[in-house]
Amino acid sequence: MNAPAFLPFTRPEIDAATIADVGAVLASGWITSGPKVQAFEAKLSEIFGGRPVRAFGNGTATMEVALRLAGIGPGDEVITTAITWVATANVIHAVGARAMLVDVDPVTRNIDLAAVEAAIGPRTKAILPVYLSGLPVDMDRLYAIARRHGLRVIEDAAQAIGSRWVGRELRGAIGQLGDLVSFSFQANKNITCAEGGCLVLNDEVEAERAERLRLQGVKRWGLDGMEVEEPGGKFNLTDINAAIGLGQLPHLDAITARRGDLARLYFEAATRHGLRDLGIELPLPTQAAGAITNWHMFQVVLPADRLAGGRAAVMQALKEAGIGTGVHYPALHLFKFYRELGWREGQLPQAERIGRAILTLPLFPAMDDADPDRVGAALARCCKALLT
Ligand SMILES: *Cc1c(COP(=O)(O)O)cnc(C)c1O
Secondary structure, three states: OOOOOOEOOOOOOOOHHHHHHHHHHHHOOOOOOOHHHHHHHHHHHHHOOOOOEEEEOOHHHHHHHHHHHOOOOOOOEEEEEOOOOOHHHHHHHHOOOEEEEEOEOOOOOOEOHHHHHHHOOOOEEEEEOEOHHHOOOOHHHHHHHHHHHOOEEEEEOOOOOOOEEEOOOOEEEOOOOOOEEEEEOEOOOOOOOEOOEEEEOOOHHHHHHHHHHHEOOEEEEOOOEEEEOOOOOEOOOOHHHHHHHHHHHHHHHHHHHHHHHHHHHHHHHHHHOOOHHHOOEOOOOOEEOOEEOOOOOEEEEOOHHHEOOHHHHHHHHHHHOOEOOEOOOOOHHHOHHHHOOOOOOOOOHHHHHHHHHEEEEOOOOOOOOOHHHHHHHHHHHHHHHHEO
C-alpha cells in the first residue's frame, strides 16, 4: 500500500472560476489597482456590516496605515501581545513608537486583558490585540478598557475573517465591531489573495486618508490636479490579487464551517488517543464565553520541557510520518531587536512557555475526514516515544 501523500499544515484552494477570472484580468489591459479592487472592497464591506473598507497589498501595510491614522508616532506606546507574527510589533516600531509587550492568557493564548490594563501609562496611545488562530478576545472588556482610558484600538484580525463575538454589549462579525480592524489575505489565511490585506475604518474621512497613505499620499482631482500633504507608502493591492480574493469570499461560510468540522474531529481524535493524558494542551473546544473562532489554526501546546529534543523532535518525527506542522509563534520579545530594546527572558512567562511549546497541526478545508485521527495518533505515538 502506498503511504498517504504528505499532509501540509495548510494549503490554499483556488477554484477553476477564480483561475479564469485571474486570466481575464491579465488579458484585460489593466492589471494593477482598478475595478476588481473596488469590487473586492464592496464585498468586504458587506461582510463587515457596511463599514468603509480599503484593500492593501498585505496585512502589514494595513496596520502601519492604521497606526498612522490613529496618530501614533515617536514617543508613543502601543500595548500588544508577545505571541504573534512579528509584523504586529514591527509596525509599531516602523512608525517610531514603542511596542509594550504583555503576557498572554494560558488558555486562550491571546493577550491577557488584565495585563493590558496594568501596562497602561501616560504614553499609551493604543491597544493592538491579536486574535490568535482566529479566536477573538473578550471584545466587551477590550472596548471598555479602551473607553475608560481614552485609547484607540487597532485590531490585528489578520487571522480572524469569519470569526464572531457575541457578548453582552457587542455582537457581530469581527470587523463589524470596534475601531480600526486589519485583516490579511496572505496565502495561509482562511481567505487569500496570495498576498493582500484590508482595513475596516470608522468613516469616509478616515477611509479617504487611508487611500492616500496607501499610495504615496497623493490626492488627485480633475484631469491633472495632484497634491501631496503627507507622504504615504506604496501599499496598493493589484486587480490580479483582488480577483483571487473575490473568488474566495463566496466560500467564506463553507470554509469556516468545514474548519469547524475538522476541529471537532481533532477533539474526538485527542480523546481517542489520550493526548491530554500525555500532557498536551488543546485549544478551547468551541468558544470562550461569546468568542466564536473561525478555526484559522488548530494548535496544541506540547509538554516540551519533558520531551527529549523538545518541540523540534516532535516536528521531525511527524514530518517523517508525512505530517507537516508549524510554529505560530515564538515569543517575540526574545528576538534580538527586542532584547536590544531591553526585553528579557522571564518577563512574560506564559508567552515564553507557549512560544517554546506551541505547535500548529494541519487544518485546511480540503483535508480528509480521516486526517485529524491520523495526526492525533501520530502525535500521541511520537510524544510517548520522546517523553522522559
Ligand atoms: C498574517 C499575519 C500578519 C501579516 O499579514 P501579511 O499579509 O503577511 O503582511 C500580521 N499579523 C498576524 C497575526 C498574522 O497572522
